Amino acid sequence: MNEKHVTKTHLSISELFYSLQGESTRAGLPCAFIRLAGCNLRCRYCDSKYTWENQGEPRTLTEIGNWLDRYPGVMVELTGGEPLLQEGIYPLLDALLDRGRTVLLETNGSLGIERVPAGVSVILDIKCPDSGMHERTDWQNIALLAARKRKGSGDEIKFVLSSVRDFEWAKAVIDRYQLDRLAVPLLFSPVPELLAATTLAGLILQHRLPVRLQLQLHRLLWPDRDRGV
């Protein structure tokens, strides 16, 4: 990513697209996606390397707003890459909320969410060991999620699992941080090439975990497309 584009008035964009939401409890709903370029992590299973291998396109907040005007009233998701790396994300979030949009922000869990407005629903990834990135997690975000929940935020926590070892680790994290008491949805999403959904489903039932199995709907619908879905 070209650092000169990381300003309050410009964002470095990997792609803008309109599709169905493929993840979270909003899966299946139409959604306008703003995918930001650049990421501070390097997960082994990353399926969007193009967001950090390629330089993004600089776009002003006005240009992004004009694109969104094509989809009035539609839910908006900011994703990446890692959106919180760019300072311009904050005025964009404020502008979207001011326009009455439902706003989701997917973040990789390594950066603090304290500046994200309570009206935005954060989808917080907690990286598991087989991602290779679990030691980068900012655990202070758990307390921030609890505080945001008291303000009415519609946040969610997502674990992407590559193995049975990841499942055991995620289960231990839920116990250690009492995540089930946060009353936010806990999503368990298998890496399709590494952990069979049926295996994960069986483990969730066997251990009676209060989590939601999440399959990536966009990959089921459009298995041959790796962008724009």
Ligand code: SF4
């Ligand atoms: S955080 Fe997301 S975009 Fe960044 S390397 Fe991991 S999977 Fe890829």
